[in-house]
Amino acid sequence: MSDDDQIQRVERLLAVTQQLTHIGSWQWDLATNVVTWSDELFRIYGYEPRSREITFEFFLSCLVPDDRARVQGEVGAALERGEPFAYVERVVRPDGSVRVLDTVGEPTRDAAGHVTGLIGTCRDVTEERRRDEQIQLYGDIVRNMQIGIAVWEVGAPDDMKSIRLVAYNPAAERVSRRSLEGTIGKSLFEVLPYSEGGFLPGLIAEVARDGVVREGALDRGRNPEQPDRTLAVKSFPLPGGRVGIAVEDTTEKTxxxxxxxxxxxxxxxxxxxxxxxxxxxxxxxxxxxxxxxxxxxxxxxxxxxxxxxxxxxxxxxxxxxxxxxxxxxxxxxxxxxxxxxxxxxxxxxxxxxxxxxxxxxxxxxxxxxxxxxxxxxxxxxxxxxxxxxxxxxxxxxxxxxxxxxxxxxxxxxxxxxxxxxxxDQLRELSAHVESIREDERATIAREIHDDLGQALTALKLDIAWLSRRLAGASSRDDVTMPEKLRAMSDMTDEVIERVRRISSELRPGVLDDLGLLAALEWQGQEFEQRTEVTCAIRSNVGDEQLGPALSTGIFRIFQEALTNVARHARAHHVDVTLERGAGELLLVVRDDGVGIAPEATRSLRSLGLLGMRERARRLGGAAVVQAAQGGGTVVEVRVPLAQATS
Ligand SMILES: Nc1ncnc2c1ncn2[C@@H]1O[C@H](COP(=O)(O)OP(=O)(O)OP(=O)(O)O)[C@@H](O)[C@H]1O
Ligand SMILES: [Mg+2]
Structure with a gap:
């Protein structure tokens, strides 16, 4: 192999190495101000290899503006001192993306030892930097998060003693209210002795076994030192057979x-x-x-x-x-x-x-x-x-x-x-209005009964007198006269009867004269006549006086109950009991009709029912209206006797 071949081989090898390691090299000759870039350096700067001439000024123009003065200073200092140098610069590629380069270099010298330029390498550390930043960020998160994190290694899921602490964050110390210094590698029961017998070891072991996230609440009492605290715990699988525990102090929230x-x-x-x-x-x-x-x-x-x-x-x-x-x-x-x-x-x-x-x-x-x-x-x-x-x-x-x-x-x-x-004010007001109404009714009833009744009776007596006189005179002239008078007398009887009924309906005199039970019985008979529904009344109450407020209240409730039976129940029979028990009076009205709908018992529009309850409450008691077991509707009223007789 010739020397040229040898050189070519070495250059190729260098180029490949540079490409694989993302390292580019350069050399700057001061005398000519020519900078030579390796092919890889062109690529790092975002250019086709050897696609243009490079000068020091061009190099500077590639830098992020913020970095230019600093890099220029570094280069100047390197030349001045004639020593190796290193700096980090950020360059902007033609497409606008920014790369971070790690540069190291040293001066070149001539035979006399004078500095002739600089030579160096640039490593593209952008990705590495990004990774480092991510790691740093994750570290910051784990260190600063307000949720305690502990990582455990589970030797054997069936052996709780094999659970050992691998890592923890500062919040874990705060949440567990203990220093965890020196506990890495220690077993769970050594680190948190009170967890023995609790649910935590199982939670960790189960997650280690099947890799499914689990949650739990560490309630008060487990840790005798901190009886009032509640902690929410989440257990999650981590790579490598480890289990993470996230613990949040939920005491205040709870x-x-x-x-x-x-x-x-x-x-x-x-x-x-x-x-x-x-x-x-x-x-x-x-x-x-x-x-x-x-x-x-x-x-x-x-x-x-x-x-x-x-x-x-x-x-x-x-x-x-x-x-x-x-x-x-x-x-x-x-x-x-x-x-x-x-x-x-x-x-x-x-x-x-x-x-x-x-x-x-x-x-x-x-x-x-x-x-x-x-x-x-x-x-x-x-x-x-x-x-x-x-x-x-x-x-x-x-x-x-x-x-x-x-x-x-x-x-x-x-x-x-x-x-x-x-x-209370409303109740007093309604009681007041009610008592005025009751008084008025009583007055009108009495006036109708007494005044009108007496006048009518007088009229009837006069008619009787007239008819006797006429019979004595035995008038042959007018045969229709006696008949007329009989009709007048019958009519007067009927009006007297009507007046009595109107007066009783307004306020039954029997209530004041003979007492509650008699009034209920009278009302029951009236009801039977009007409706053809039979009404049976049982009672252990004698004719003793129960006090006007109590008698009137119970009587009015009874009237409303019967009216409801007539209007809504489609019943055949009504059973009524009025009982005097231990300190209380109980009225039960039970019909055998269709039964009241549950919505009606709750509805705010059921004014009749509200009225019954309100009257009972005013007497210190309560009224309950509901569907009876076995069909029909039952109205049950209980009022204390002591209070009511006052
Ligand atoms: N004995 C009963 N049997 C069946 N349904 C009943 C009975 N009593 C009451 N109800 C139902 O309860 C509802 C409410 O009754 P409530 O007495 O409050 O009102 P009302 O009778 O309709 O009107 P009012 O205000 O004139 O009394 C009635 O409309 C009816 O549907
Ligand atoms: Mg009603």
Whole structure:
């Protein structure tokens, strides 16, 4: 092989090497300012090999503008020092794409040792850089993410002891609330001793076995050091038979969900008509659980806005409640009394030192209360309705989270109290209207009965007298006269009867004279005559007086029940029982008709049913209307006797 062949072979070899490694080479001759690029370098710059002349200025023009001054400086320094150099530059290809090049080089010298130019190589590191950046980004994500990540190696899925820690991120330490330093390579039970017997080892082993993602919630209680925490855990397969665990601290979220659920329950209870203390008690318990380690109470202010009254204090010591109950509000009335007085929250951090607690310090001390936070409950029109109070056994200030939870509960309590007040007002109003109506009916009934009835009776007597006289006179002239008079007398009887009926329908006198049972019986007979539906009444109630409000209320409910049977039931028979039981009166009206549709019992348009329920409620009891088992409809009314007779 000739020397030329040899050189050609070496050059080819070099070109191939450059192409494979994406390394281009160059040489710059200072004397001629000619730069020689290898074929691969042309390609790296985005040009056909040897497609143009290269000068130093052209080289500079290829750089990203931001890099030009710096690279020029590097080159100048290299020439000046005459030493090897290295820098990174970014070049823009003709198609606009940017490549990152890693350049190393050194000066060339003549025989006398003077620098004649530079020689060097450029490696296209664009892809490498991109990969590095990606790795860096993933690293940043894993390090900074707020979800704990731990990677485990599972030696044998059937052997939980073979699960070993491979890697973890800082959030894993925060979530597990322990330092994981030095735990890489340790077994799961060494790293998290309390996980033994829990679901975590199984979760990891199962994912290692079948590669399917699994989820779980590490609920309170597993880790004795942190009893109140909830963690959400996700287990996922990783390449190489490893298993990743992502853990999120859901304590706050879970607590919030629980609080919301409890608030929801309270609103539902309230809407269902539960007593205010019960509904607010649910709310107080929920706030206690949310805040932890405290006791809560809701106090109401009397209508004059002067004295406090505990509505719900399920866990506050009774002695404390008794001590505060009925106390006046004012500028130094503990926390709640002061909060209501000022219409602003009062957070007493220490009752021992707080000037507002002077009068109640001893009471607080005796009942192990040291801190008390109170927020006033305001109505939508700004009236003070009451206060929410949170008592702590040790001195402490509320956290922003505590304050937020209290504010929520306070607003909700305000809605509940105000709504109930409005309901009570409406109920009182309707009771008032109803009693006026009942009085009016009674008056009209009496007037019709007495005035009209008496006048008609007098008329009838006159007719009788006239007819006797006429018979005596035995008038031959007018034979039609006696007949006429008989007709007048019959007509008068009928009018008297009609007047009686109208008067009874308005307000049956029997109700006032003979009592409820007699009135029901009378109404039942009327009903039978009108409808041909038979009506049987059983009762253990004698003719004792049950009080006008109770009698009238039950009677009106009974009337509506019978009217409904006549109008809707298509029944043949109605069974009625009126029973006096332990402290309560029970009325049951059961028909054997088509049965009431469930929608009708719930519908807000069923005004007749609403009226029955409302009357029962006004008497302190309840009315239930529903389809009876075995067909038909049953109306059941229970009212307490003690309250009703008053
Ligand atoms: N005994 C019954 N048997 C079958 N359906 C009944 C019975 N009582 C009530 N319903 C049904 O319940 C609905 C509501 O009754 P409700 O008394 O509230 O209204 P109403 O009788 O239709 O009108 P009103 O307001 O004049 O009383 C009725 O329309 C009827 O469909
Ligand atoms: Mg009706």
């Amino acid at each position: 607590k919030m969900v629980r609080l919301q659920a409890a608030e929801h329950r309270m609103l539902e209870r309230l809407a269902a008509g539960a007593p205010l203390p019960e509904a607010l008690g649910t709310l107080v318990s929920a706030v206690e659980e949310h805040l932890g380690g405290c006791r809560g109470a809701i106090l109401q202010l009397d209508p004059e806005g002067r004295y406090v009254h505990y509505v719900a204090a399920p866990n506050v010591p009774p002695a404390f409640v008794t001590g505060i109950e009925g106390q006046p509000v004012g500028p130094t009335s503990g926390s709640s009394g002061t909060a209501m007085h000022r219409r602003a929250p009062v957070y007493t951090i220490d009752t021992e030192t707080d000037p507002g607690w002077g009068d109640y310090r001893e009471l607080a001390r005796k009942n192990a209360i040291r801190a008390c936070w109170s927020t006033p409950i305001l109505a939508t029109d700004g009236r003070v309705l009451g206060a929410l109070a949170i008592y702590h056994p040790s001195a402490r200030a509320p956290s922003p989270g505590d304050i937020a939870a209290m504010d929520r509960a306070t607003r909700l309590a305000g809605l509940a109290i105000e709504r109930r007040q409005l309901e």
